[in-house]
Each structure stands twice: as structure tokens, then as C-alpha cells.
Amino acid sequence: MTSQPSLAKEDSTPSGPVKSQPGSGNGDGDGLKAGLKNRHLSMIAIGGVIGAGLFVGSASGIKAAGPAILVSYALVGTMVVLVMRMLGEMAAARPSSGSFSAYADQALGRWAGFTIGWLYWFFWVVVLAVEATAGAVILNEWVPAVPQWGWALIVMVVLTATNLVSVGSYGEFEFWFAGIKVVAIGGFVLIGMLAVFGVLPGSDNPGDGFKHLTDAGGFMPNGAGAILTGVLMVVFSFMGSEIVTLAAGESEDPQRAVTKATNSVIWRIGVFYLGSIFVVITLLPWNDKSIVKDGSYVAALNSIGIPHAGQVMNVIVLTAVLSCLNSGLYTASRMAFSLGERGDAPKAFARTTSAGVPRTAILGSVVFGFAAVWFNYQWPKTVFDFLLNSSGAVALFVWLVICFTQLRMRGIILREQPEKLVVKMWLFPYLTWVTIGMISFVIVYMLYDDAGRKQMVLSLLVGALVLGIALVREKVAPRERVSE
Template sequence: MSATTSNPPPQEMQRGLKNRHLQLMAIGGAIGTGLFLGSGKLISVSGPSIIFVYMVIGFFVFFIMRALGELLLSNLHYQTFGDIAKDMLGPWAGFFVSWNYWFSWVIACVADIIAITAYVQWFNPEIPNWLPALIAAAALLVLNLQPVKYFGETEFWFAIIKIVAILALIAVGVVLVLTNFTSPEGTQASFTHLWDRGGMFPMGASGFVLGFQMGIFSFIGVELVGTAAAETQNPRKTLPKAINSIVVRILIFYVGALAVIMSVTPWDEIDPSKSPFVSTFALAGFGIAAAAIQLVVLTSAASSANSGLYSGTRMLFGLSKDGHAPKSFSLTDARGVPRRSVFFTAVFLFAAIPLLFAGDGVVAAFTYVSSMCATLILFTWGSIVVSYIVYRRRFPERHEASKFKMPLSRVAPWMVLAFFVFIAGTLLYGEDTRLPFLAMPFWFALLTVLWQLRKRKLLREGRPLTASVPTVTHPLDEEH
């Protein structure tokens, strides 16, 4: 693969991600802070039915990712969701999708840095809250100024830490059940706890529905594989592997972990304010469990912020190439890094520092920001599915020639869109998520105004409304 050894053109990124990077990024992207920290609250709201919630969300996420995979492999010149949207839906769609995705990751990064600060203070409350935020933001900036292979390596090890923690939890939990472990409260570990405390739907339909509203947070980031594909050495081989493993990952890391947790400690005895991961290890007699899991959650938040800054800079790079952002953002250094895009996006990470002085409002702000991310990601995922519907109608020959076809490609996209309508309803239904959801029309109104201004400027200067996507054979396909 010559692209990793020779200097790229001044406006191109390198394909420096290897197969193992993409596979582990796909796993890491599906394991968020929500699983480690928020699963206690989820269990208290939904009971054992949370297992089915994750299965259902995972089912639809798999179809979204298969649609994205077929689209990306139908033309290796696609580098982001924005490229797909502008090609299938029009220049305005590329503008909306790319800026929306950039914004969603910026606010997610700010939330993660606030979370990192809280985790650091757990070890030592005397540390001033601005210091870990400053160090985290600076470290993320430096890391993203390195060639993409270093980003891939960092995410590889972040993912390894998360995977080991979850597999260790499952192993410990299974041992506790098989040895008939009895807690200090006199409760014996048993798989029957999944249904012997009011059944698998103890909170009824409302608890099941609220599980979707909160559970969707956990899956934000799974689409990162699509962003990274543009910098992968052999996407035709690595992308299908990464996408097809999503179902197995969800079964092991979400369904498996939560089933074991609720078998060791019945769902109605789990403290929603604490991480059930910490509680399970503590029950087993591992005194250092709290500190160990706290470190894992800290690295999970750092991993999410790192992925977010990476995704945001790549979107900004694409926007600049399309004429939808200042031209300087599409310039790369000799190592293929879009440095100005990195600097501009990183500036917003330091916004986490003044937020930390908001006093009691930090936790509320974190919840609000997370809810905004969930609403914004529905738009991103929706753009992928709608683009797929248009692609299948407009290019039936590409679909027929594809070696990675989306299963049930005639009906699945419509099923996914119907599911999004349901998720939007749950976001309106939940008190914590209602206000952020209702605030989103203002963001899209702002994007509409900005698009009209940018469109007039491009027309006035006699420039195209967006850069065209090449249809010639990609160099990677010529090599293989």
C-alpha cells in the first residue's frame, strides 16, 4: 500500500489505519460511558427488560451500519456521510449533515471532558476542577495533530481496556452465580433473578419505552467506523468485518454484561446512582474494584472525546473541500493531518473549563448535552438511511454489483425510519430529554440561514455549490 509511505498531496489525508485499528475502533465506538456509568439508572427504570431494549436498538443499528457499508463501498471516493448525502440528496444535504455531525461531536467532547474532571476528582477532591479539563483538552489536541496511525493505535488500546473490563465482569459474575454466592444482605446469585422479581417487564410498557429513550445514548459513536473508512488501508476487506461483528459485540458487551449484573444483584436492589460494574466487583470481594472501574470509565470518556475530535476534524476537512467552510480547513501537513481543522475544533473543547465553574449546574448540563447528542445522531443516522433509499432507486446496477449488500434492502430502510419516529417520541416522552429535543429546531433553523448565506456566496463567486464526487475507478480498486 503505497499511500502510507509516500507523501500525500497537500489536500489529502493518509490511509494509515490498519485492520486491527478499525476492528477495535468499531468495538470501542459501541461501548460508551453510558454502559459503565448509566446502566444502573437504566436498570432502575426498565428492570430486566433493558436487555430487550439493547437487542432492539442493536438490531436497527446493524441495518444502519449495513446501509452505510454498502454506500461507502459503492464508491471509495466517499470519505464521510456528508459526501454520501451531497451525492444522493444534493449540496444542501452535505452541508446540513456535515455541520450537524461536527456540532454533535463538539458538544459530546465537552461533555466527556466534564466527565473526565468528575472522575479525576473522585480520586482526589482537592484537585481544582479546571486542571484535569485543561490537561485533557490539551492532550486531545496534541494527539490529534499526529498522523492518523497514532490515533488508531490510541483507540486500539483504549478499546482493549474497555473490553477486558467487561469480560472480567462477565467472568466474575458467572463464577458468583455458579458458586451460589450469597450477598451480605442474604441474596443468593441466580439467573432466575432476571424474571423472579415482577417478571422481565416489571415496570410495564412505560418502563420499556423509557429504556429506549436513555439506551440510545450508549450507541452514539458506532458510526465512527464510517468516518474512519476513508483512512483505512483496505476498506473492501476491513469494513465488512467491522460492521458484521456489531451484533456479536452487542450480545456480549451489553446483553451479556447486564444479564450477569442483574443475576448477581436483583434489578430492584441495584443503586441507580452507582455503577453496577463497581458494585458487582465489590460484592465479589475485590476491594480495589472501585478504583479500577473508575480508571476504566475515565479512559472510556477519554476514548470518546478522542474519537469525537477525530470525527469532527474530518467532517470540517470535508466541508472545506466542498466550499462549505473556509478553504484553509482543507489544508493538510506533510503527514496528511488537517491541522487547521484540528485546531479550530479543539478550541471548543476548552469551553468545558468555564462550564465547570457553573456550580451545581454541571450535572444538569451534562445530561442536557447528552440528550442533544441523541437528537443530533438521529439526524445523522437518518441521513444515511434516506441516502441509501435514493441510492438503491437511482443506481440499481451498483446495488446489484455490490459484494456487501444490505440485507432486506427493500424494507429495512423504512423499518429503521419508523423506528426513528418511535425514538423521537420517547425523547419527547422523557422529562430529561424533552427540552433538548424541542431545542433542536432552532439549531436546524440556524443551519438553514447559514446554508442560504453560503449558497449565495458560492453563486456570486461562480463556484459550484459543492465539490463533485469522482466516479472514476479509485486507486485502491486499481491495485487489487
């Protein structure tokens, strides 16, 4: 069964019809296939929002904001919920492997789809290098006989191979990776809350209830401004929530999958992010040195008396790393496929094998990922540092484009396919504009923040470069209208 057509080639009119051309795949393929099962999509939706950043990056946020880091997570979580609602509205109506890039292409113009599509691809291929290196560090500790670069190569090759077999292989791997993350976080929250109230048998934690929320300098020990600093530290750990809308295009029932994922995003963020961080800062005082030294989750588990907490978390973090690497390769390749379909990338990217796999798009993405891994080992403080910083703010750009796209797409959907508007953004257009204001504030604040300025400036420069290329391409070679 072939997936729903993506919002591909179109005329320059924002509301013009879109016609997708299936990839030819060496003469055998006929486009992407619906190879993802409902259980795959459900677990991708639940676990996709849990990145390695939650496990390894939360300690710095707690150090900066104290217990008020909960407010930082709540603010970013609210922003993500609103953005996902907007994206869900569009994806449920028109499932596409290009997701927000394809919608921006139609609603705002070719320049928008081109720019945000390539920036998103760039973000994920850099993530491939980050996650491959992070996984290699853990594996090298377990088996030091294999050098770090060797482990990075192994994990990249294995996950590339699974993605090349079929989309079902990606789905199956992600189902189990995400499942482990979900069970781990769920178990952590449950055991942690029992320990907080002193009812966990054999716990070493005194079970002081909510005492630690205020007993070390109050709820906001570093002032209200630290909440904004915390926002900058945690915002990028939410990147990945939108993956399910790309994957939905290769599922048997895209509309149902997107609707379910969109409706469940609130409790997912509430339990996995707010719930787990709440457990950490109620089990330990926020300024306990072990939070930074050992990591927030390991420190919390140690306070309970869980044996070998460090190794337990290493297994979970490795799973999160492999999950992110797996999804990053899938996401980058599908975005490249969509760009190829629309004529905004080499046509070879839009070709698929007989199994519906965009082989060239996968290999093209992983080659850049391999190069980035090499840069990380050769020039970590120069070239790789530039790649990290210049792609770091892409999440904010993506969310902002989703907001502006939804403002236009609502009218297009109502005019062309009103029956497909099964998921609706709340209080449209007011909450959309509020979300635009929130994201814009974070972008501006990053420019004034010493820690975030370099990342935002470099990301804006790369964004401006890609936008310039898009505008020149549109002027020199306007896309021809594709007849029905």
C-alpha cells in the same frame, strides 16, 4: 499512500459525479494519508461501540424499566445494527472521511450533507467537553492537588497533541484504549456468568441463576411502557458505532475494514451491551439500592466480592472517557475536513500537513471543545445545559439521514460502480423503511416524554437553524461542478 477520495464537491444533481480535492496543507500536504493499520481499524470497530455511557448510564435505565431494560437495549441494538448495515453498504463501496455526510451530499443534495455534517461536528465537540470534565472528576479524586479544570485542560492538550502528530498516533492510542474496554467488558461478562451459576470460586454472590429476572415484581415491574422510557435512556450510549466508517478512509484497505466492522456489529452489541447488562440484573435484584448508589457495574462486582471494585471501575471508566475524547476529536476534525473539501466549511479545514493531518480542522474543533469546557465550569445550568440538550438528539437525526441516503445511494452505486456493492442491506428496501419508522417513533415519543421533550425540541430548533443556513447558502452560492 493516499486514502480513497471522499464524496466531495458535486453538482446539484443527486446522482452527479463526485470529485474530491486534496487538502493543500500549507503547500506541503496532499490530503489525508492511509495511516491506520488493520489492527487499529479492527479495535476501533470492536471498541468504538462501547462508550462511557454504558458504564455510568445503565443504572438509571435499570431503575426505570427493571429487567425489561434488556428489551430496551435489544430494540436500540437492533436499530443500530440495521443502520450500520446501511452505512456499511455505502462506506464499503465509497470510503470517505465524511462518511454519511458525504453520501447525503451526493444522494439527497448539498443541503443534507451540510446540515447533518455540521450537526454531527457540533455533537462531538460538545462531547469533548463532557468527557474532559468526566475524566477530570476521576483524576481530581486521585490527585486533588490539581484542580478539576486543570485536569480537563491536561487531557484535552495531550489528546490534541497526539491527533496533531499523525492519524497513526490516534489509531495507536485508540487501539490500547479500546483494548482495555474490550478486555474489561469481556472479563466482566465471563466472571459474572460464572458467579450467576454459582461456580465462581470464592464468590460472595449466592449464584441464584436467572431468579432475579422475575423475583422483584416480575420481568416488567414498571409496566411495558417503561421499556420505551428505557429506550430513551440508552439510545445515546450507542452513538459512536459509525466512527469506523470515517476512519476507514485513512486505512490501507478501507473496503475490507468496513465489511469486517459491519459484519461483526451484531455480536459486538450482543456481548458488550446485552451481555453485560444481563449479568448485572441476574447478579442482583433490579431494585437493589446499590445499583443506583454505586453504579450498576460496581454493584455487580461488589456482589461477587471483587476487592476495590469502585477503583477498578474508575480506571475502566477513565479509559472509556479518554477513548471517547480521543475519538471525538478525531471524528469532529475529519467531519470538518470533509465539509471544508466540499466548500461547506472554511477552506482552511481541508488543508493537511505533510503527514496528512488536517491541523486547522483539529484546532478549530478543539477550540470549541475548550470553550464548552469553560462554559461547563462557568454556566453549567444555562449555557452548557443548552449545548447538551441542543446536541442530544443528533444521533437520531444522523441515523435517519443514513436511512434516507441509503435508499438513494443503492441505485447510484448500482448504476456507477455495481462491482463495489459488496455489503448489502438485508431485505432492501423494506428493512430500511422499517428502520425509518423505528427512529421516527423514538423522535415523536421524545416529544411526548417529559424527560426527553426539552432535548428533542432544542435539538430540532438547532437542526432547523442549520438547515435554514444550508438552504440559503445553496440558493445564494450554488456549488459549481468540479471537472474530472
